[in-house]
Amino acid sequence: MVDYxxxxxxxxxxxxxxxxNELFFGPDQGESEIxxxxxxxxxxxxxxxxxxxxxxxxxxxxTNQKYGIWGGHTDKERAxxxxxxxxxxxxx
Ligand code: SF4
Numbered sequence: 001m002v003d004y005x006x007x008x009x010x011x012x013x014x015x016x017x018x019x020x021n022e023l024f025f026g027p028d029q030g031e032s033e034i035x036x037x038x039x040x041x042x043x044x045x046x047x048x049x050x051x052x053x054x055x056x057x058x059x060x061x062x063t064n065q066k067y068g069i070w071g072g073h074t075d076k077e078r079a080x081x082x083x084x085x086x087x088x089x090x091x092x
Contacts, residue, residue, distance in 0.1 A: 002058070010059075015050035016043075025068040040074055047072035 011017075016024055024043045026036060047053055047069060057071020061082060066075055073081065 002055070003062070007055070008059075010052040010055040013052050014056065015046050015052075019043075019046060024070075040069060043069040044072050 023039060023046070026039060031039070047056075050056065050072075053071050055071075057073055057078075059065075060070030060073070060078060065078070068075070070078065
């Protein structure tokens, strides 16, 4: 298994490097649901064409990133993926 938390060279090829962090993490405060959804959709669109989407997602999963879009997934989607993976491990 690759340990993405220790191998961060993938970040050099991140498609989001040229974007403001706020697109992926939102403003510090005061973002409404109506504002959040289109922002996250725009961030996910950047992730769609990112060459390091998989290591980015796995890094976020391994390091329990609580906020932001990583690997095209929101925090809720990562939590859901974590539960699905845990269920799959228990079933195998
Ligand atoms: S998958 Fe998305 S958040 Fe991750 S490095 Fe690529 S563009 Fe950035």
